[in-house]
Amino acid sequence: MSKNKKRAPQEKMQIVLEALQNDNISETCRKYGIYENQFYQWRKKLLNSADNIFQHKSKRDPEKEKLKQEKDRLEKTIVELSTELQILKKNDV
Numbered sequence: 001m002s003k004n005k006k007r008a009p010q011e012k013m014q015i016v017l018e019a020l021q022n023d024n025i026s027e028t029c030r031k032y033g034i035y036e037n038q039f040y041q042w043r044k045k046l047l048n049s050a051d052n053i054f055q056h057k058s059k060r061d062p063e064k065e066k067l068k069q070e071k072d073r074l075e076k077t078i079v080e081l082s083t084e085l086q087i088l089k090k091n092d093v
Contacts, residue, residue, distance in 0.1 A: 005033070012042045019043075 007015075019028035019039060029036050 013046060015039070016043050016046050 015028065015032050015034070016039065019025045020043070022028055025036060025039055029039050
């Protein structure tokens, strides 16, 4: 086996997919010079992260997030001031 070769994530995914498609893990591991244990670690990572692919998360825009927080803060302030105004009007009557 090769000596601790650093592999790009894309290459790792390609190796795992090739082994799964060929249904011959041992042969694929020999072809790329990796231990089967390493293959199973990569496969586990790939399968554990697969659910992220199918989630419809929109990328968060930092400016939009900041504006949303400011809007929420202002809405809270409006509620507090409205409540305070109602209390003051009630006490004047």
